[in-house]
Amino acid sequence: MTPQINNKINRSIKRYWLGSNRRWGKYNESLVDRIEYLVDRIEYLADRIEYLADLSFIKDNDRLLEEKNNGKIGHPYKVPDALIIYLARLRSIFSIPFRSLEGVLRSLAIIANIKSISYSEIFRRIRRIKPELNNINSKLDCIIDSTGSKITIRGDYLRHKWHKKRRGWIKLHVIISLKDVTVLSFTITDEHTHDSKAARKLLSKMKNNILRLFGDRGYDSKYIYNMFGYNAIIPPRKNASTEFRGSPARAKIVRFIKKNSMEQWKENNSYGKRWLVEIYFSGLKRVMSEVIKAKKIEYIVQELALKVVNYNIMRGMTHAY
Known part of the structure; x- marks a missing residue:
């Protein structure tokens, strides 16, 4: 319920009835400090951002594509597996629909001069991914x-x-x-x-x-x-x-x-x-x-598994202490 304000009181208090006694100089400075804190944390978050925006595989696109199509019977692939894994990563982290992934790929195709594929092909290629964790050798x-x-x-x-x-x-x-x-x-x-x-x-x-x-x-x-x-x-x-x-x-x-x-x-x-x-x-x-x-149940299982694997990688990049 909104409090009733007396029209006879000071206009500034009427406008700022909540926090009217606030020390604005100190408050403004604290808001500036928030941004400084965010800037200080950029280095801490840099590895995660690099993981999400890592497109280094594009420079090897032709070689990766040639290896993928080596010995393939029928119509050749237009994009390598590394690009499909990148799109799967975006979907698992941001829940991006497949049609939106096609839009992302079209933009990358223009920027990096590579080929694009339809969302249905993206769907089929992503569904073939088998999420796996790294093996451990210690107790x-x-x-x-x-x-x-x-x-x-x-x-x-x-x-x-x-x-x-x-x-x-x-x-x-x-x-x-x-x-x-x-x-x-x-x-x-x-x-x-x-x-x-x-x-x-x-x-x-x-x-x-x-x-x-x-x-x-x-x-x-x-x-x-x-x-x-x-x-x-x-x-x-x-x-x-x-x-x-x-x-x-x-x-x-x-x-x-x-x-x-x-x-x-x-x-x-x-x-x-x-x-x-x-x-x-x-x-x-x-x-x-x-x-x-x-x-579908098999797609539900794969989608959750991709989330686990990708979050595992992101946690491995986080150094909290």
Whole structure:
């Protein structure tokens, strides 16, 4: 509700009823300082901007195109894979439609004197990309967790008003490094897949690279405890048994918690570090957008995977400390 202003009071106060006692000299100076702060941060953000605007591959366009068409049967490609990967990067970060990507490519074609292709060809070439992470060769402390992503931009109001069927969520399961908060491995499932079930697939590939594994109660399973022993920093359920029942390590952890307290166990094992995964999920959704625009399930999975891979590269370029 807008406050009522007395017409008889000073005109300047009437106009600036909110903050009328503000020290404008100091306020103006603070606004100038904001811009100085932004300029100071340009160097910090430079690597990310270079990643988004890296067009160095264009100078090798002819060579890359020749390699791509070497031995190809039928109509030759007009643009190399490097250019398609660049367009996929723009789409995953800014959610640019395919027709808009064709506009971007047309502009690049004019500037760099290269060929352009239609949005349908861009679509087909991008959908052939298989997002992959770099391999690791060392043992690290890791965190395992999952989060959901929307597969529709429809809000609850429209769903209730027009009785639209709920499309659900797509679920991202990740193992991240505790050291630099980047993804080491991930898998994508529907919303009904339990965390511990998806963990089996992830951990079977990563178990030799994990020193300690942090997770929430959703990963309280004998399979994980038997794989990592006391290095599984996962709180047991409240009704967990103190008996062995297939997992001695889990039983010993439960007995310690019942004898002392959950808080004491968490403090002894630095369990608070698990929250770094929430920082990762927050950044992923803010920077890369939470909504997936693809409709077919295979395209939904690929689009989310591209977001994860590209955000991983961007996090690797960030030096916060």
